Amino acid sequence: MRVDLRTGRGTENVLFNLLKYVPQDVDITIIEPDNLKQERIPEEEVKKLTAGCHIIKIHKHVYRMDSIIQRVYVNSILRPPYRDLKYAESRGLLSEIKKTDIVYLFQNEYSIFFKGMNIPVIGSGHAFTIGDFVNREDLPHKIYANYLYRTYFKNINGFNYFPKDSEVFSKLNDKWHLKYNFPLPPGVNTELFYPDSHIPGKKLKILFVAALEYSKGLDLLIPLMEKFGESDEIEFHIAGRGPLEEELSKMKYVKYHGRLDNEELAKLYRECDVFVYPSHNDTYSLVTLQALSSGMYVLAGDFFKGIFDDLSKYLEYLPMNIDAFYNRINYIIKDRKIIEHNKQDEYQYVKRNYDWSIIAKRFYDNMNNIYNEFSNEKN
Numbered sequence: 001m002r003v004d005l006r007t008g009r010g011t012e013n014v015l016f017n018l019l020k021y022v023p024q025d026v027d028i029t030i031i032e033p034d035n036l037k038q039e040r041i042p043e044e045e046v047k048k049l050t051a052g053c054h055i056i057k058i059h060k061h062v063y064r065m066d067s068i069i070q071r072v073y074v075n076s077i078l079r080p081p082y083r084d085l086k087y088a089e090s091r092g093l094l095s096e097i098k099k100t101d102i103v104y105l106f107q108n109e110y111s112i113f114f115k116g117m118n119i120p121v122i123g124s125g126h127a128f129t130i131g132d133f134v135n136r137e138d139l140p141h142k143i144y145a146n147y148l149y150r151t152y153f154k155n156i157n158g159f160n161y162f163p164k165d166s167e168v169f170s171k172l173n174d175k176w177h178l179k180y181n182f183p184l185p186p187g188v189n190t191e192l193f194y195p196d197s198h199i200p201g202k203k204l205k206i207l208f209v210a211a212l213e214y215s216k217g218l219d220l221l222i223p224l225m226e227k228f229g230e231s232d233e234i235e236f237h238i239a240g241r242g243p244l245e246e247e248l249s250k251m252k253y254v255k256y257h258g259r260l261d262n263e264e265l266a267k268l269y270r271e272c273d274v275f276v277y278p279s280h281n282d283t284y285s286l287v288t289l290q291a292l293s294s295g296m297y298v299l300a301g302d303f304f305k306g307i308f309d310d311l312s313k314y315l316e317y318l319p320m321n322i323d324a325f326y327n328r329i330n331y332i333i334k335d336r337k338i339i340e341h342n343k344q345d346e347y348q349y350v351k352r353n354y355d356w357s358i359i360a361k362r363f364y365d366n367m368n369n370i371y372n373e374f375s376n377e378k379n
Helices: 010-020 043-049 068-078 080-090 108-114 139-153 163-175 218-228 245-249 262-271 286-293 322-334 343-354 356-378
Strands: 029-033 054-058 121-124 158-161 204-209 234-239 254-256 274-277 297-301 315-318
Touching (some): 108 121, 158 163, 218 234, 274 322, 286 297, 286 343, 297 322, 343 356
Parallel strands (some): 029 054, 121 158, 204 234, 204 274, 297 315
16 A cells, blocks of 8 residues: 555565466555656556556655654654545545455555554555664654554554564564564565676676665765776666766766666676665665675675575675775775675575565465454454
8 A cells, every 4th residue: 555656666666576476366456646756667567567456546745854853743743644544535535445355554654544444454664664763762762653653553453574673573562462463575576687697897897776865875885986986997887766866977987877677777787796785774675685686796784784694695784884885895806706606596595585476475375364364353
């Protein structure tokens, strides 16, 4: 529920891939806003991907939330989801929205749409890391976390959380009366993202793929690239769109590829040597998983500790500072053996554990089990 289908970002990528593997006995209703920020997927492609789904459009009230103060003000005073709820009620959409057996939320605040309904409502970690609030010991964050729960999350019966948050949700089970939690990461299309026999060139090719904004790690990557400058030993490749694309496209020592379709992106992964991702604003990094599926060696910020630990043979966590990344890349330039590994072993591990066919089956099995258990208890 509540996704911007045409933006084609991480959350929408998850939804589209889950739709590919919908069981025949499952009907899907998708709620999406009518005011998209930026369309990155053509309308025809969206229609094809959502064929057979029931689409309900609601108006989304959007406010700036660039700082914690703005975020607190918007969530506690303006409360956009409640305004969206009133809009849906005034248009007669609420009764249509409520014709469902089980709810899965990409935006957890929208659990308020299902208040008073006797159906399971499952939240997710796709757009909100509850651990950021629960793990904080300072009083303001504790108060804010409790407020969010009472205002927005009280109707949620369980969460699809990512494995790194297991400890958080073991604490929340009793406190928030969560009964139907299950750990499950997003997946990757291993038929599209796979390695080949790329022969390393003279220059070490570094790749970054994401929305081009500072929170994705460009606050660290841009000065890092400037520190390397023009070099005969290293080459930076960047793909994506966003507020910083004009600045990046003008950097002489950066090869800017713009927004690529999936086939072009998969090819670029295979042509590069190291994937660098110092983001500090991801609940889960699909692009990192795509890079690993493509056989790449990855340097990620330690913000991601706990997410890709099972792939540590092919990935390093680095402190979130320029010197840490600069020094490690220089070591790799001097000794390429650091990143040498069996790409097929890496790919086969990702395929066995993270291919969308595997993840989607586990997802629908979990949702079906929750629905059956809830129904039995209700009866």
